[in-house]
Amino acid sequence: MREEIIWKVGGQQGEGIESTGEIFSVGMNRLGYHLYGYRHFSSRIKGGHTNNKVRVSTEKVNAVSEELDILVAFDQESIDVNYHELSEGGVIIADAKFKPENPADSKADLHAVPFTEIAKEHGTALMKNMVAIGATCAVLRMEVEVFTSIIQEIFGRKGEDMVEKNMQAMQAGFHYMKDSLGNEEESLSLAAADGEKRMYMIGNDAIALGALAAGVRMMPAYPITPASDIMEYLIKKLPDVGGTVIQTEDEIAACSMAIGSNYAGVRSLTASAGPGLSLMMEAIGLAGMTETPLVVVDTQRGGPSTGLPTKQEQSDLMQMIYGTHGDIPKVVMAPSTADEAFYDAAESFNIADEYQCPVILLSDLQLSLSKQTVEPFDLTQVDIRRGKVLDEVKEREDKNAYFKRYQVTEDGISPRVLPGTKNGIHHVTGLEHNEEGRPTEATQNRKDQMEKRMRKLDRLVERFPNPVAVNAPHEESDLLLVGFNATRGAIEEAMAELEKEGIKANHAHIRLIHPFPTEQLKPYVDAAKQVLVVENNATGQLANIIKMNVGQIDKIHSHLKFDGDPFYPEEIYQGSKELLEHESIHI
Amino acid sequence: MSPSTFKDFRNNVKPNWCPGCGDFSVQSAIQRAAANVGLTPEDLALVSGIGCSGRISGYINSYGFHGTHGRALPIAQGVKMANRDLTVVAAGGDGDGFAIGIGHTIHAMRRNMDITYIVMDNQVYGLTKGQTSPRSDDGFVTSSTPDGSIEQALPPMETALMSGATFVAQSFSTEIKELTATIEAGIQHKGFSIINVFSPCVTYNKVNTYDWFKENLTKLSDIEGYDNTNRTQAMTTLMEHNSLVTGIIYQEDRPAYEDMVKGYDEKPLAHQDLALDPDYFESLVGEFM
Ligand SMILES: Cc1ncc(C[n+]2csc(CCOP(=O)(O)OP(=O)(O)O)c2C)c(N)n1
Ligand code: SF4
Ligand SMILES: [Mg+2]
Numbered sequence: 001m002r003e004e005i006i007w008k009v010g011g012q013q014g015e016g017i018e019s020t021g022e023i024f025s026v027g028m029n030r031l032g033y034h035l036y037g038y039r040h041f042s043s044r045i046k047g048g049h050t051n052n053k054v055r056v057s058t059e060k061v062n063a064v065s066e067e068l069d070i071l072v073a074f075d076q077e078s079i080d081v082n083y084h085e086l087s088e089g090g091v092i093i094a095d096a097k098f099k100p101e102n103p104a105d106s107k108a109d110l111h112a113v114p115f116t117e118i119a120k121e122h123g124t125a126l127m128k129n130m131v132a133i134g135a136t137c138a139v140l141r142m143e144v145e146v147f148t149s150i151i152q153e154i155f156g157r158k159g160e161d162m163v164e165k166n167m168q169a170m171q172a173g174f175h176y177m178k179d180s181l182g183n184e185e186e187s188l189s190l191a192a193a194d195g196e197k198r199m200y201m202i203g204n205d206a207i208a209l210g211a212l213a214a215g216v217r218m219m220p221a222y223p224i225t226p227a228s229d230i231m232e233y234l235i236k237k238l239p240d241v242g243g244t245v246i247q248t249e250d251e252i253a254a255c256s257m258a259i260g261s262n263y264a265g266v267r268s269l270t271a272s273a274g275p276g277l278s279l280m281m282e283a284i285g286l287a288g289m290t291e292t293p294l295v296v297v298d299t300q301r302g303g304p305s306t307g308l309p310t311k312q313e314q315s316d317l318m319q320m321i322y323g324t325h326g327d328i329p330k331v332v333m334a335p336s337t338a339d340e341a342f343y344d345a346a347e348s349f350n351i352a353d354e355y356q357c358p359v360i361l362l363s364d365l366q367l368s369l370s371k372q373t374v375e376p377f378d379l380t381q382v383d384i385r386r387g388k389v390l391d392e393v394k395e396r397e398d399k400n401a402y403f404k405r406y407q408v409t410e411d412g413i414s415p416r417v418l419p420g421t422k423n424g425i426h427h428v429t430g431l432e433h434n435e436e437g438r439p440t441e442a443t444q445n446r447k448d449q450m451e452k453r454m455r456k457l458d459r460l461v462e463r464f465p466n467p468v469a470v471n472a473p474h475e476e477s478d479l480l481l482v483g484f485n486a487t488r489g490a491i492e493e494a495m496a497e498l499e500k501e502g503i504k505a506n507h508a509h510i511r512l513i514h515p516f517p518t519e520q521l522k523p524y525v526d527a528a529k530q531v532l533v534v535e536n537n538a539t540g541q542l543a544n545i546i547k548m549n550v551g552q553i554d555k556i557h558s559h560l561k562f563d564g565d566p567f568y569p570e571e572i573y574q575g576s577k578e579l580l581e582h583e584s585i586h587i
Numbered sequence: 588m589s590p591s592t593f594k595d596f597r598n599n600v601k602p603n604w605c606p607g608c609g610d611f612s613v614q615s616a617i618q619r620a621a622a623n624v625g626l627t628p629e630d631l632a633l634v635s636g637i638g639c640s641g642r643i644s645g646y647i648n649s650y651g652f653h654g655t656h657g658r659a660l661p662i663a664q665g666v667k668m669a670n671r672d673l674t675v676v677a678a679g680g681d682g683d684g685f686a687i688g689i690g691h692t693i694h695a696m697r698r699n700m701d702i703t704y705i706v707m708d709n710q711v712y713g714l715t716k717g718q719t720s721p722r723s724d725d726g727f728v729t730s731s732t733p734d735g736s737i738e739q740a741l742p743p744m745e746t747a748l749m750s751g752a753t754f755v756a757q758s759f760s761t762e763i764k765e766l767t768a769t770i771e772a773g774i775q776h777k778g779f780s781i782i783n784v785f786s787p788c789v790t791y792n793k794v795n796t797y798d799w800f801k802e803n804l805t806k807l808s809d810i811e812g813y814d815n816t817n818r819t820q821a822m823t824t825l826m827e828h829n830s831l832v833t834g835i836i837y838q839e840d841r842p843a844y845e846d847m848v849k850g851y852d853e854k855p856l857a858h859q860d861l862a863l864d865p866d867y868f869e870s871l872v873g874e875f876m
Pocket of ligand 3: 708
């Protein structure tokens with residue numbers, strides 16, 4: 001009996017791999033299993049090997065694994081590319097149609113199941129995904145009935161007959177595989193799940209839903225992988241609440257439009273990836289200078305330039321912190337799971353409104369696109385805080401004086417009025433300006449306004465909920481593992497493995513990247529013999545930020561991966577061992 | 588409350604434009620037009636780009652947003668979508684709108700939001716001290732084209748006609764009455780209006796001067812039988828006159844973007860209660876289960 005199995009379906013892109021993975025996963029989710037799915041795909045729309053790997057567990061999982069138990073193959077390439085992940089006892093279920101061959105050094109058993117033939121017998125060749133799911137059920141020793149409701153939802157509109165045919169194809173796949181397995185040991189039978197109802201979603205869905213919960217009404221955006229799902233979700237939902245998505249001509253327009261909307265009082269966001277963020281930098285600076293609230297989502301992908309558009313990377317960190325010319329107050333947040341992505345997305349709008357500055361909500365491809373199990377979101381945990389927005393303004397005696405939109409205040413945050421408000425007229429400009437927003441180059445005013453803007457964030461870190469997510473069972477540790485965004489789960493699993501060997505490991509996951517939570521992280525760095533910063537980039541961007549803020553350069557080491565794949569727990573375990581044994585790391 | 592006059596749209600800021608700059612008249616025409624169409628200063632949001640002309644948002648008593656070079660239109664469209672009750676006017680120079688911002692200009696015209704866009708076209712870069720502009724004539728000598736411009740001048744009105752603008756007009760800054768009337772018509776037009784105003788730069792453009800325009804411009808009102816609802820006629824007339832005509836060149840009745848967006852609220856988004864209905868939220872959560 002297993003508590004976890006890892007399943008993968010592979011084939012040519014555009015040939016139903018997605019639906020096979022989706023139906024299988026949703027079924028498992030409804031049974032109460034925890035899932036973590038990661039899709040490997042090429043930028044090509046049709047053709048090219050693609051696969052969808054899903055971890056199914058009775059416990060929460062937050063990482064992709066290098067291992068594999070069951071491989072469903074729709075072509076020989078899927079076997080050739082993936083068989084090495086399978087270990088002893090693993091199973092390959094392949095369509096008999098392409099006469100699958102098990103490589104000589106494969107440790108897994110190959111079962112040729114006539115997917116296409118069975119599918120045709122019960123309807124059309126398209127139903128081969130149902131046959132494959134049925135066969136999977138046989139391996140897992142579970143009934144296919146759990147999929148009935150899903151098939152009903154997908155095909156119900158096409159009539160009972162379609163539903164029936166699909167179920168029959170699934171049943172047939174189940175029986176064929178059951179016979180093929182014979183009386184083999186039930187090594188891959190899966191322990192029952194708790195049956196709880198949970199959401200199953202990608203990080204981008206969580207971000208979009210968080211934005212909606214925060215009261216967003218406008219999203220100007222330009223499509224880009226892996227950010228597009230956010231606009232595609234919101235274009236379906238925003239009309240329900242009176243708002244809309246506008247597909248702009250480019251990211252400069254998207255960001256500028258979002259600034260215009262926020263200036264006029266609407267919560268508006270835009271989302272993009274590295275290339276789009278590069279284009280937005282001037283506008284982000286404008287938001288900083290004009291103290292206009294703004295939330296921009298950056299779903300990092302492989303850079304530089306067009307780079308690896310469909311691959312995991314975390315290399316936008318420095319650009320997000322420093323990208324804009326000049327000094328502006330800016331906040332960079334980095335949620336690590338879909339759950340955090342929802343609540344952080346909602347909170348990012350409060351921060352933008354309260355501090356009247358741009359907020360970058362940083363994600364990465366793995367977080368944005370991995371489909372994961374999440375506890376149902378709780379709207380009562382989301383509050384809406386607009387900061388210092390005045391509904392009314394008293395008439396001024398001096399008719400020529402403007403409202404002091406940039407009044408120098410102790411906390412640096414000035415009262416704000418929305419255009420349209422009586423007696424609230426003021427000027428907004430990216431030029432240095434006085435309290436009324438009128439351009440001026442006077443030196444004292446420059447100092448006052450710059451200091452006012454910059455001190456707005458003085459208390460942000462201490463007020464920020466949980467800026468560093470810490471899992472530190474040890475007062476003194478051999479090793480502190482540090483990461484941000486989607487590496488959270490892989491680090492946790494590596495840490496558990498290290499613990500088994502008696503290595504004292506702590507874990508700090510940075511959730512607020514800028515301003516940096518130095519005081520919150522420092523005690524754990526102090527208490528560690530070595531620090532290993534795990535990140536998907538080539539230059540150790542987070543490690544450098546930590547060195548800059550916390551110091552203690554000698555004990556801070558980097559574990560870097562920039563080949564486009566996410567970190568596997570096994571790799572972080574290996575890297576940690578190497579560091580502890582050799583006091584350096586060369587991975 | 589007594590209706591506003593153009594004086595209500597004045598503030599006490601002295602423009603830093605050169606004496607004689609065409610932009611003074613544009614400033615005054617906007618103030619008059621705003622009063623004439625019955626706006627109060629707080630109803631008006633004036634979004635401007637960067638350039639000598641871009642400073643205009645600081646010289647009119649209204650909500651003003653002075654953005655980044657070339658991006659007045661995206662900002663203005665964001666403002667309009669957030670608060671459809673505001674009258675939104677965007678303004679800037681020919682470099683702003685036809686060089687760095689040309690992409691936004693074309694797409695704003697296609698999109699057709701209810702915004703009025705006023706370009707102060709002096710066929711040169713004023714603020715950066717006299718370089719060539721996409722509006723500069725062939726052979727125009729500047730500090731960046733010492734041997735004269737060898738690029739074709741961009742024809743804004745023809746471009747507007749081709750891009751689906753629903754209100755296309757041209758004017759001359761000294762003709763303050765015609766200019767004011769044109770801006771009023773632009774503001775009252777439901778949809779995107781582009782008004783290209785010849786606004787001479789007395790410092791860096793010694794070719795396209797006030798006298799030059801007086802000699803070369805033709806008023807559409809002087810062309811017998813001119814029908815500004817006829818796009819073909821608009822195009823041929825522009826071509827026949829080397830684009831040097833003034834008046835409303837073309838106007839078309841087409842629903843504005845805001846009126847075509849599915850689900851988009853009649854009530855300004857900026858005035859909405861942001862809290863999401865818990866039942867609606869539950870249904871969204873349920874879709875992922
Ligand atoms: C991104 C960027 N590039 C360049 C500039 C410098 N710049 C400011 S205004 C301007 C051109 C001004 O010409 P125009 O738009 O015709 O306005 P005018 O001054 O003639 O009214 C330039 C190039 C800038 N501010 N921003
Ligand atoms: S330089 Fe030209 S455009 Fe600028 S203010 Fe002077 S006259 Fe006007
Ligand atoms: Mg100019």
